[in-house]
Amino acid sequence: xxxxxxxxxxxxxxxxxxxxxxxxxxxxxxxxxxxxxxxxxxxxxxxxxxxxxxxxxxxxxxxxxxxxxxxxxxxxxxxxxxxxxxxxxxxxxxxxxxxxxxxxxxxxxxxxxxxxxxxxxxxxxxxxxxxxx
Numbered sequence: 001x002x003x004x005x006x007x008x009x010x011x012x013x014x015x016x017x018x019x020x021x022x023x024x025x026x027x028x029x030x031x032x033x034x035x036x037x038x039x040x041x042x043x044x045x046x047x048x049x050x051x052x053x054x055x056x057x058x059x060x061x062x063x064x065x066x067x068x069x070x071x072x073x074x075x076x077x078x079x080x081x082x083x084x085x086x087x088x089x090x091x092x093x094x095x096x097x098x099x100x101x102x103x104x105x106x107x108x109x110x111x112x113x114x115x116x117x118x119x120x121x122x123x124x125x126x127x128x129x130x131x132x133x
Contacts, residue, residue: 005056008052009053009054009056012049012050013049013053015049015052016046016050019042019045020046022042023043023046026042027039027042036102036104036105037104037107037111038108039108040104040105040106040107040109041108041111041115043071043109044112044116045067045112045113045116047066047067048063048067048112048117051063060117060124063117064113064120065113067113067116068109068112071109071113072106072109074096074097074098075098075102075105076101078097078098078101079101083099087099
């Protein structure tokens, strides 16, 4: 791995840490519905940053689409009841998988994917990396 790739991954991991920190604080400062929407958006933004840390050559829209698809899949998986059962035994499962299906979360995920892609594209432009978009 080149030093450039290592720096890129480190920046994405730093961004992921910032998203986690924001996700732990910000939703509690907002009214319940807005906090839930922001929580869903940040969940998908976190997936975007982790995907980019794992595969820095992904294009912004590809990472955003993959993060959104994963978020939708996890939300749909909640319909089975399995995540709720796992969450009863593990805080990590509760954080990663949630517990119950809520269709309004799908809006939050979509907004999070769009925001993550927009931030990714803006960062590329500011860095002068207009190449692969």
